[in-house]
Amino acid sequence: MRLLAFLARRIYQSIFVLLGLSVLIFIIARILPGDPARTALGARAPQWVVERLREDMHLNDPVPVQYVYWLRGALGGDFGISLVTRRDVANDIIEFFPASFELVLLAGIISGVAGIGLGTLSARHKDTWVDNVVRILSYMGVVTPAFVFAIILLLIFGLALGWLPAIGRLSDGIPAPPTVTGLMTVDALLAGQLATFWDALKHLIMPAVALALGALSQEARITRATMADNLSKDYIATARSLGIPERIVMGRFLLKPSLIPTVSILGLDFAGSFSNAFLVELIFNWPGLSRYGMNAMLRKDLNAISAVILVLGVIFITVNIVVDLVVGGLDPRIRLRAARSE
Amino acid sequence: MNKRLPFLALAVLWIAACAPAPTEVVPTPGKGETPVGAETPSAEPSLLRITFAWPLYVDPAVGSDYVGSTALANLYDTLIFPNAEGGMDLYLAESWDVSDDGLTYTFHLRSGATFHDGSEVLASDVVYSYNRLHTIGEGYAYLISGVTDVSAPDDTTVVFTLEQPSGLFVPSLVRLYIVNEDLVRANTNAEGPYGDEGDYGKEWLLTHDAGSGPYTVIEFRLEEYALLEKFEGWWNAAAFASNAADQVKFIGTTEAVTVRTLISTGELEISDQWQSVEAFQALDKIDGVEIMVFPTMSSFYYMVNNRIPPTDDVHCRRAMSWAFDYQAAVALEWPGTQQMVGPVPATLGGHDPNVFTFHRDLDQARAELAQCAYADELDKYPVQIDWVSEVPAEEKFALLFQANMAEIGIPVEVVSVPWLTVVENTAKQETSPHIVTIYVSSALPEAGLMIKDRYHSSTAPTWQQNEWLLDPELDAAIEDALATVDEEARFAKYLDLQATIMDMAPSLFLYDQLEQHAVVDYVDWTPEANSAVMGYQLFLPWIGVNR
Numbered sequence A: 001m002r003l004l005a006f007l008a009r010r011i012y013q014s015i016f017v018l019l020g021l022s023v024l025i026f027i028i029a030r031i032l033p034g035d036p037a038r039t040a041l042g043a044r045a046p047q048w049v050v051e052r053l054r055e056d057m058h059l060n061d062p063v064p065v066q067y068v069y070w071l072r073g074a075l076g077g078d079f080g081i082s083l084v085t086r087r088d089v090a091n092d093i094i095e096f097f098p099a100s101f102e103l104v105l106l107a108g109i110i111s112g113v114a115g116i117g118l119g120t121l122s123a124r125h126k127d128t129w130v131d132n133v134v135r136i137l138s139y140m141g142v143v144t145p146a147f148v149f150a151i152i153l154l155l156i157f158g159l160a161l162g163w164l165p166a167i168g169r170l171s172d173g174i175p176a177p178p179t180v181t182g183l184m185t186v187d188a189l190l191a192g193q194l195a196t197f198w199d200a201l202k203h204l205i206m207p208a209v210a211l212a213l214g215a216l217s218q219e220a221r222i223t224r225a226t227m228a229d230n231l232s233k234d235y236i237a238t239a240r241s242l243g244i245p246e247r248i249v250m251g252r253f254l255l256k257p258s259l260i261p262t263v264s265i266l267g268l269d270f271a272g273s274f275s276n277a278f279l280v281e282l283i284f285n286w287p288g289l290s291r292y293g294m295n296a297m298l299r300k301d302l303n304a305i306s307a308v309i310l311v312l313g314v315i316f317i318t319v320n321i322v323v324d325l326v327v328g329g330l331d332p333r334i335r336l337r338a339a340r341s342e
Numbered sequence B: 001m002n003k004r005l006p007f008l009a010l011a012v013l014w015i016a017a018c019a020p021a022p023t024e025v026v027p028t029p030g031k032g033e034t035p036v037g038a039e040t041p042s043a044e045p046s047l048l049r050i051t052f053a054w055p056l057y058v059d060p061a062v063g064s065d066y067v068g069s070t071a072l073a074n075l076y077d078t079l080i081f082p083n084a085e086g087g088m089d090l091y092l093a094e095s096w097d098v099s100d101d102g103l104t105y106t107f108h109l110r111s112g113a114t115f116h117d118g119s120e121v122l123a124s125d126v127v128y129s130y131n132r133l134h135t136i137g138e139g140y141a142y143l144i145s146g147v148t149d150v151s152a153p154d155d156t157t158v159v160f161t162l163e164q165p166s167g168l169f170v171p172s173l174v175r176l177y178i179v180n181e182d183l184v185r186a187n188t189n190a191e192g193p194y195g196d197e198g199d200y201g202k203e204w205l206l207t208h209d210a211g212s213g214p215y216t217v218i219e220f221r222l223e224e225y226a227l228l229e230k231f232e233g234w235w236n237a238a239a240f241a242s243n244a245a246d247q248v249k250f251i252g253t254t255e256a257v258t259v260r261t262l263i264s265t266g267e268l269e270i271s272d273q274w275q276s277v278e279a280f281q282a283l284d285k286i287d288g289v290e291i292m293v294f295p296t297m298s299s300f301y302y303m304v305n306n307r308i309p310p311t312d313d314v315h316c317r318r319a320m321s322w323a324f325d326y327q328a329a330v331a332l333e334w335p336g337t338q339q340m341v342g343p344v345p346a347t348l349g350g351h352d353p354n355v356f357t358f359h360r361d362l363d364q365a366r367a368e369l370a371q372c373a374y375a376d377e378l379d380k381y382p383v384q385i386d387w388v389s390e391v392p393a394e395e396k397f398a399l400l401f402q403a404n405m406a407e408i409g410i411p412v413e414v415v416s417v418p419w420l421t422v423v424e425n426t427a428k429q430e431t432s433p434h435i436v437t438i439y440v441s442s443a444l445p446e447a448g449l450m451i452k453d454r455y456h457s458s459t460a461p462t463w464q465q466n467e468w469l470l471d472p473e474l475d476a477a478i479e480d481a482l483a484t485v486d487e488e489a490r491f492a493k494y495l496d497l498q499a500t501i502m503d504m505a506p507s508l509f510l511y512d513q514l515e516q517h518a519v520v521d522y523v524d525w526t527p528e529a530n531s532a533v534m535g536y537q538l539f540l541p542w543i544g545v546n547r
Helices: A002-031 A036-041 A047-056 A063-075 A089-124 A129-143 A146-160 A184-190 A194-231 A234-241 A246-276 A278-283 A289-298 A302-330 A332-341 B005-018 B066-075 B123-136 B169-175 B181-186 B256-264 B277-284 B314-323 B326-331 B362-371 B375-380 B394-406 B419-425 B447-455 B472-482 B487-504
Strands: B047-051 B080-082 B088-090 B093-098 B104-109 B147-154 B157-162 B215-221 B225-230 B247-251 B289-304 B383-388 B412-417 B435-441 B507-520
Touching: A002 A063, A002 A302, A036 A047, A036 B419, A063 A302, A089 A129, A089 A184, A089 A194, A089 A246, A089 A278, A089 A289, A089 A302, A129 A194, A146 A194, A146 A278, A146 B256, A184 A194, A194 A246, A194 A278, A234 A246, A246 A289, A246 A302, A278 A289, A289 A302, A302 A332, B047 B256, B066 B215, B066 B225, B066 B247, B080 B169, B088 B093, B088 B169, B104 B123, B123 B147, B123 B157, B123 B181, B256 B277, B256 B507, B277 B289, B277 B507, B314 B362, B314 B394, B326 B394, B326 B507, B362 B375, B383 B394, B383 B419, B394 B412, B394 B435, B412 B419, B419 B435, B435 B447, B435 B507, B447 B472, B447 B487, B472 B487
Parallel strands: B047 B247, B383 B412, B383 B435
Antiparallel strands: B080 B088, B093 B104, B104 B157, B147 B157, B215 B225, B225 B247, B289 B435, B289 B507
16 A cells, blocks of 8 residues: 555656646747757748748747647647658657657666676776776776767778678568567567567677666776675674674675665666667667657657657656666665655 | 665566567668568568658648658659750650630640549549648748649649749649649638638648548658658559569668667668768668768858948959868769769759859959959958858868968958748848858749749848849840740740859859768669659659669
């Protein structure tokens, strides 16, 4: 029951957050320079065509009125027409979101597993050469933007070695599976198309690794710092003095509580990857939501901008709720505090 | 659980993914490689892959940029076809007549032409295509103007009636792409902004074609690629090169590193034209890749505001025109680039190769500057030059201009401005800067249209004209030239217009733009044999693939 109450409270709060976000982005998108209708139709389109589009989009109305029109549509799942793709924005999001989700999911798995692994390794070998190597690599990973990793990976594994395909989600001549989830690898497995699964996986690796390396480095540093800090605490010394095997001390007593900040960062990295992936998606010609959103901003595609930001907001909120639940599962004190505050 | 397991799993995943593909997968072969698992390579359709700047609109009433124009030229047929000499050949039209008053054009269609679904191309389809384009008003609709009526008295005759005579009417029909009326109607949403016509099939035509051209769309992934297939039933199938590609893939990327990787690994045959000079130089070094260069109908202008001091004085403008180092500017571009001769690109019909053109001469510049009303107070009027921030290459030209003007004492401020702000600023006289640097392309191969786009009062509130000439005499002369149906007489008027404009020195005319593409050596492509009209250089039936 407590869990349900917690979820209900968070979802209730989220409505106001999303509402505020939508107002903010709606206003920001409209104060950017340039007439969206003219931008969409081109400089040589007759003025009457531009005016017709402005009327269709209610652009001649005051901004609050425009917002009411937009909100009314958005509540019914209608985000309007994209000025770039000329389709329903909702359809665009349904088409582009799975590609980003698949990419970010694999990146999240890679960064989580490898980040925690490297952090643990570093903490266990604190102040040795292993720790120093991981530290240097982590610093490099944190300060290097994902698109730089993307270019390096592309040049090594795509160009020099030719091991991995450079662009898209499938190679020429590989049949796409019937769309069920929109995740190419999953749909290929569901359809029993192993060759397609293999090819889709190969296409995923470079962009996912490029996206994961920054987050991985950050998570490794945080895991290492928390574990090193907890290592010096009395309860670890007590556990060791009681003769509890080191494997159990490290795994159960040390790693579990040390993961709390890492899980929080992992969640933020995961959600942030949706918005940060646009250059990676651009380099690998990945038809994802992040690239779609960035193109929308560059071309002042108002409806698409608002919808993408709203979707990203929902992702952030959902991930934060999940992170809170996981953290509560890892640390009973947090659960108790939350219960008392109710 | 073993803590090493995740690492082990990742390592296995990585190695497995990097391993050669199973034999049932047929990957794209690299150069000189045999396709894995393909026992009979000859059975594979030949594939031509080209990168483009996205988005791609294949609806003939919507598309008008480079990639859209290229797709439309290959998916649809037109009544006439642009040739390499800047003229027009008959195409779907077997012949055409014009009435003595120049107001009625009658086109006679050839018989036997069919759409991709096998149905015959009829005169009623031409009427529907015109009405659809005109009603939607987007894409190239602005080009085909002044038509008061279109009718189809029978299945092979189309009659256009014009409001007034126009020398550009016939050339403009190169942008009237004929759609399959029945197919579009069958895929039209009843709800839409066009009354009884619903959405006029716009949604469906986003990812499908309804044409009769040499290629047809078989797959379209928004934001990623479009796959076209050769249409064997094309009425002009004899025009296909013997090795014309069975399939053509338009890939939506222009990222330099991606393009370089694709072309190096044999996954791309022709690059886009949007690569930087440095990127093309790198592509040129790849074995089996050459850079193909050909002229376009586009030029690089410094649009000078003729309405604010000090550039409202013609002597100041002439001083700037004499002081600019055109050869240094040309040297910043790809080898072969030429300074503009006159106010329009040299590829356009009616261009005057002998018109007066400025060159760098500092003595002449100082002499002109001495006559400028602001000669003694230039410091009060620093000249602001805006370059488009999305095109970083423009900055070096702006800096060159700043250095050149410093030599004659004109202070210059260089400002980087986003394109959308340029569009907004140039829409109003009071916000237009002294100079804005822009590439302008002509939609038709005629000097008259470019002159109208650049200097007629109707384009003053657009990005196409920062000059704000607003000269009624010039407007009348332009309109008179464009209304002249006889080509020889029309072109003679274009020569006069070019001389008049050069005398006014309203702009700095930098260079005619070349178009470059990196092309692999197993592709047969001779762009110079094609029309310079945008989209027709890449007329796919004439491009061969020897692999």
